[in-house]
């Protein structure tokens with residue numbers, strides 16, 4: 265897709281050269297005709313390149329979304345257990361937010377607020393340590 269954009273860019277550069285050559289044509293009528301045709305072609309190519317750039321943006325966006333979806337649907341590591349309302353994972357220090365993990369598969373380490381509560385810095389959930 266990027267190659268197409270580059271090809272269109274090269275074609276536009278070629279047209280510019282063509283326009284320079286056309287401007288040296290002595291015959292006024294022929295020169296005007298050439299200029300008109302060249303301008304038309306230029307407009308078409310610019311529009312095509314614009315379309316390609318927009319498509320490329322959309323394509324990249326779809327790729328990002330696809331990656332996020334894949335990550336979200338990937339088999340999750342099972343929490344080792346729970347402590348103070350948070351998940352614990354094997355081989356990992358700390359206590360993790362259950363909300364973030366259950367909804368997004370994201371391991372957010374919770375911070376201790378006081379002896380009774382912990383807080384998730386990502387979703388701002390306050391987790392009771394009762």
Ligand SMILES: [Zn+2]
Pocket residue numbers: 361362363364365372384385386387388389
């Ligand atoms: Zn959270």
